[in-house]
Amino acid sequence: MTSRLSRLAVALVATAGATLGVTVANPAPASAAMTICYNTSQAGAYAGTANQAASIWNNATVNLTLSANCGSNLRIYQITGGGSYAVRTSLGNGRVYIDTQQAAQYSPLRIMTHEIGHILGLPDNYNGNCAILMSGGSAGTSCTNPYPSTAEANRVSSLFAGTFSATERSTDRSADIFRDSWPAALTTVG
Ligand SMILES: [Zn+2]
Numbered sequence: 001m002t003s004r005l006s007r008l009a010v011a012l013v014a015t016a017g018a019t020l021g022v023t024v025a026n027p028a029p030a031s032a033a034m035t036i037c038y039n040t041s042q043a044g045a046y047a048g049t050a051n052q053a054a055s056i057w058n059n060a061t062v063n064l065t066l067s068a069n070c071g072s073n074l075r076i077y078q079i080t081g082g083g084s085y086a087v088r089t090s091l092g093n094g095r096v097y098i099d100t101q102q103a104a105q106y107s108p109l110r111i112m113t114h115e116i117g118h119i120l121g122l123p124d125n126y127n128g129n130c131a132i133l134m135s136g137g138s139a140g141t142s143c144t145n146p147y148p149s150t151a152e153a154n155r156v157s158s159l160f161a162g163t164f165s166a167t168e169r170s171t172d173r174s175a176d177i178f179r180d181s182w183p184a185a186l187t188t189v190g
Contacts, residue, residue, distance in 0.1 A: 034064045034160055036092045036119075037071030044078030046098045046108060053112040056146055057120065060153035063160035064092065064120070074119055076112075084111050085179040086118035091159060094119045094176075106137060107144035118178040121159040122152060 038054060040047035054066035066074075073093045080100045088094040096115040103111055114136050118124075125134040130143035133152055139145075148156070 036066045036073045038074040039072040043076040049108050049112045050076045061157045063157050086115040088119050088176040091121050105141050109146040113146045120156045
């Protein structure tokens, strides 16, 4: 019954739009898209990886565009040891840290797209499924998939469309730190 009513509502809206000559296919103005300027000046060997990850997210989503070195919504750092992680200060803003030791074990591009995924609003989802980007290191070192699933990409698009609550998008909470995304590389003691 609900879906019938929904279809009816859609049909009525479409009819009204057609009558008024209004295009309803793309109701959000283009200017609503958020540009996320990412800065790779500290990204070291992973600047190119960051560009690849930005392209992946741009191709997979709408309502946001990751753009290189036009500002510093997102700063990307190369670090050594401790594991890769992300610090999200608000939706689309924060810092990503790529651990060189870890990137020698796991796909650097998968790590990068995953950590940027946190900045774009996604939590971890450690289900071991390589098809899920936010499964992170749980999918093992053999998993090199750098692409978000359709559900993950759609979630990000929805977040940036503003269809989620203000609380979910707000800056008033303390920083979200996703430090355990990728467990630190194993070290040999002694
Ligand atoms: Zn993570």
